Amino acid sequence: MPITLSSRSLGARGSIIRELLKKAAQPGMISFGGGSPDPLSFPSQEISRRVRAAFENNSKALLSYGISEGFPDLVASLKAYLADREGICFENNELIILSGGQQCADLTARLLVNEGDRVLVESPSFVGCLNAFRAYGGKLVGVPMDREGMDLNLLEEALQGQRISLLYTIPTFQNPTGFSASLENRRAVYALARRYDVPILEDNPYGELRFEGEKLPSLKSMDVDGRVLYMCSFSKTLAPGLRVGWLVVPKPLFTAFKIAKQSADVHSCTLYQQVCHELLTQWDYEAHLERIRALYQQKCQRMDQEMRDHLHPAITWNKPQGGLFIMMFLPQGMDALPLVDAAARRGVITVPGSAFMADPDAPHNGIRLNYSMPSLDQISQGIRLLGEESYRLLA
Numbered sequence: 001m002p003i004t005l006s007s008r009s010l011g012a013r014g015s016i017i018r019e020l021l022k023k024a025a026q027p028g029m030i031s032f033g034g035g036s037p038d039p040l041s042f043p044s045q046e047i048s049r050r051v052r053a054a055f056e057n058n059s060k061a062l063l064s065y066g067i068s069e070g071f072p073d074l075v076a077s078l079k080a081y082l083a084d085r086e087g088i089c090f091e092n093n094e095l096i097i098l099s100g101g102q103q104c105a106d107l108t109a110r111l112l113v114n115e116g117d118r119v120l121v122e123s124p125s126f127v128g129c130l131n132a133f134r135a136y137g138g139k140l141v142g143v144p145m146d147r148e149g150m151d152l153n154l155l156e157e158a159l160q161g162q163r164i165s166l167l168y169t170i171p172t173f174q175n176p177t178g179f180s181a182s183l184e185n186r187r188a189v190y191a192l193a194r195r196y197d198v199p200i201l202e203d204n205p206y207g208e209l210r211f212e213g214e215k216l217p218s219l220k221s222m223d224v225d226g227r228v229l230y231m232c233s234f235s236k237t238l239a240p241g242l243r244v245g246w247l248v249v250p251k252p253l254f255t256a257f258k259i260a261k262q263s264a265d266v267h268s269c270t271l272y273q274q275v276c277h278e279l280l281t282q283w284d285y286e287a288h289l290e291r292i293r294a295l296y297q298q299k300c301q302r303m304d305q306e307m308r309d310h311l312h313p314a315i316t317w318n319k320p321q322g323g324l325f326i327m328m329f330l331p332q333g334m335d336a337l338p339l340v341d342a343a344a345r346r347g348v349i350t351v352p353g354s355a356f357m358a359d360p361d362a363p364h365n366g367i368r369l370n371y372s373m374p375s376l377d378q379i380s381q382g383i384r385l386l387g388e389e390s391y392r393l394l395a
């Protein structure tokens with residue numbers, strides 16, 4: 001029987017990055033295409049020891065249905081952590097555990113975005129969340145992002161148009177650009193959202209991966225009137241396979257999220273929530289973060305140096321102070337796709353900036369490079385090959 005898909009799902013696109021990663025898995029390829037943390041950074045032994053102990057002590061509870069809003073100990077330890085690290089106040093907010101940042105975006109879109117609503121996003125932005133907004137019929141409006149953050153004039157212009165139902169932002173070590181919004185820019189974005197009465201979804205998976213510079217306040221810490229939803233996960237700091245993320249929501253929204261979670265997947269895995277709670281409270285999580293920051297600093301440093309030595313001088317980029325990505329830019333008006341294709345033919349996988357745009361069919365001059373997954377040697381070798389192709393293309 002030919003089964004008809006719902007009209008909502010007809011326009012859904014798969015992630016181009018997931019397709020690229022299949023190519024990158026072929027032997028001999030060097031991949032700057034992924035977004036995963038270095039598997040060497042996973043605290044595998046610590047996790048496996050705690051999984052075994054948890055099962056020995058409490059297998060019945062761990063294998064039973066859990067609580068939709070999250071394992072209470074983890075909810076409490078995360079609230080304490082966020083109050084301390086991010087200055088988030090829980091007097092008027094609640095925290096719900098969700099299955100990674102991706103589910104935070106999915107449920108937010110489900111609850112706040114009606115079919116045809118406009119959603120403001122940075123341009124470029126993380127394609128997984130863009131796809132979540134698209135899946136609920138959101139019409140994406142891109143606001144260009146540079147090393148200071150979103151272009152405030154264009155943001156205001158977009159806010160003055162038709163009603164916006166959500167503003168999605170990744171202010172710190174943004175995926176894909178690696179840019180971080182300045183303090184002034186953060187304040188201005190929040191003030192504009194207030195003036196035009198728009199809720200903000202702030203995404204901060206990379207904030208703890210700062211290896212240089214001063215920490216900047218989250219938009220959530222500036223939120224005086226309950227308009228910021230704040231999402232994060234352990235995917236980049238512990239391991240993405242745990243699928244443990246969290247969303248801080250203003251209290252009036254909490255019940256709606258709890259109900260949405262129940263209908264999505266009932267609850268996230270209790271075993272891994274317990275392990276995350278233990279790692280946060282009974283282990284030196286901060287020392288672990290220091291180790292992975294040092295690892296990524298070294299890799300970022302190597303990539304930046306190789307880019308200086310080998311890329312065509314017309315190519316520009318901003319060396320990030322944390323996170324997992326550098327975006328390199330060809331001269332304005334040039335499409336990066338031919339260079340992405342040429343590099344792939346030489347065995348180097350990268351992602352074209354167009355994949356992260358509100359309109360993915362429009363040309364873009366950026367290429368996202370990930371430095372967490374490849375080894376130092378692969379970084380050197382891959383950037384050299386990319387450099388050769390850049391000279392060929394820009395000659």
Ligand SMILES: Cc1ncc(COP(=O)(O)O)c(C=O)c1O
Nearest residue numbers: 035100101102126175233235240
């Ligand atoms: C900006 C951003 N948000 C959300 C996610 C989703 O991560 P996860 O669902 O693993 O927490 C990612 C993953 O790469 C990301 O880069």
